[in-house]
Amino acid sequence: MPNTKLMPIEIIPVMGIGEVNKGDDLAQLLLRACQRGKLGVESGDIIVLTHKIVSKAEGRVYDLNSFIPSKFAIRVGRHIGKDPRQVEAILSESRRLVKMVKGLIISETFHGFVCANAGVDQSNVKKGNLVLLPKQPDKSAQNVKRFIKKETGKNVGVIISDTFGRPWREGQVDIAIGIAGLDPFSDYRGMRDQYGYDLKASVICTADELASAAELCMNKLDRIPAVIIRGYKFKRNEDASSKSLSRKPARDLFR
């Protein structure tokens, strides 16, 4: 369903969440930061969280040394110029390898996301540590949504984001790897434009666009790991899953 999007949409940074550690209740940290910033959460808001704070809260940060490289990982590491422990970490998160080139492995994660290094990342954690993607990012998003509903009575959508590269385009953009409460697509199929043309190919991945919009307010250096998007009228979907965001093999022309 298209929105009647006539009011401005606001992208509001949530400041002061601070360092997140294993076992922290992220939803509570988020709400407290909103309160300190005099940012009331409203029904219809979309909360976008970078996966990194989700991963940290869920204990998905590991010492590089905890990955014991297999012979394969050692050989790959030597061949592409990558720490074999990191290669092992990437393999442990992958179900299919797509490309291996200098310094880079593109793989399909166990969730189904095709991305660089299976989402395994070294930035914004202590040196010698690796951050892995949340195990069930939809569940992580649902937990945040549920907590906010319980504490404030407000019905929000939640997106967990990550930064992905793209074929053919330079630079990376943020996309949605976990969702709760919102339909990730605006589906125009079967509708007609003003000239009567059937918009048969038009399915917009608004979840990814929302994640990208949120990134504009985040900052890799200044610790803004969460934003509120206000004024975007989304279609509610309590059963939404990020599984729907990955192309099925039969529809994937670049498999």
Place this chain on the structure above:
Amino acid sequence: MPNTKLMPIEIIPVMGIGEVNKGDDLAQLLLRACQRGKLGVESGDIIVLTHKIVSKAEGRVYDLNSFIPSKFAIRVGRHIGKDPRQVEAILSESRRLVKMVKGLIISETFHGFVCANAGVDQSNVKKGNLVLLPKQPDKSAQNVKRFIKKETGKNVGVIISDTFGRPWREGQVDIAIGIAGLDPFSDYRGMRDQYGYDLKASVICTADELASAAELCMNKLDRIPAVIIRGYKFKRNEDASSKSLSRKPARDLFR
């Protein structure tokens, strides 16, 4: 350079541009619509325009019958189930074919964009017509920027957007095909995160993120072909070009 993005960013729809025809001065139509909507343009705003109104103003709408299919186009059309005149139009816009499957040609346009059907589109034009991408979308963006500067004294960034599909991800998102006045990237390379980690892989394509953010306020049915993004602190670049957004062959793993 990262932004200090502490204020909300606003995405403001520009209503009432109306039907755009060949020869129209798009920048003037835009400014008039802003004035009627009591939307003053401010220095630092980013104006995002869908390519469709740019193409229409620049006369890039053609009768399907004006494309005389070659033998090759006829054969391809029969093979993939596509009107051979449309195939001819796509070939006329392409410099390299990437994939041909049922109903779809993915090609590299003469500008260097890899996309479905070379950007040739049938939606939101009169039946029997095709819209082609602007010939020089950066120049189109610069023209709008220059007119706004002349008329209002305000220094804005301009993005021309289109809706592209992506490998591995369902649904389409808006990206930038023309830019003026703004650096399309936030480049964190050489900077260090709070833990001292060198962000060596972090180049964010903010131009594409801005185009995606704008799409959230647009609407394929309701004729909102322009938005103003306000409050996003971008790095100015008077020589910016959308050429930098397409991956160079040597860096393209999926060529």
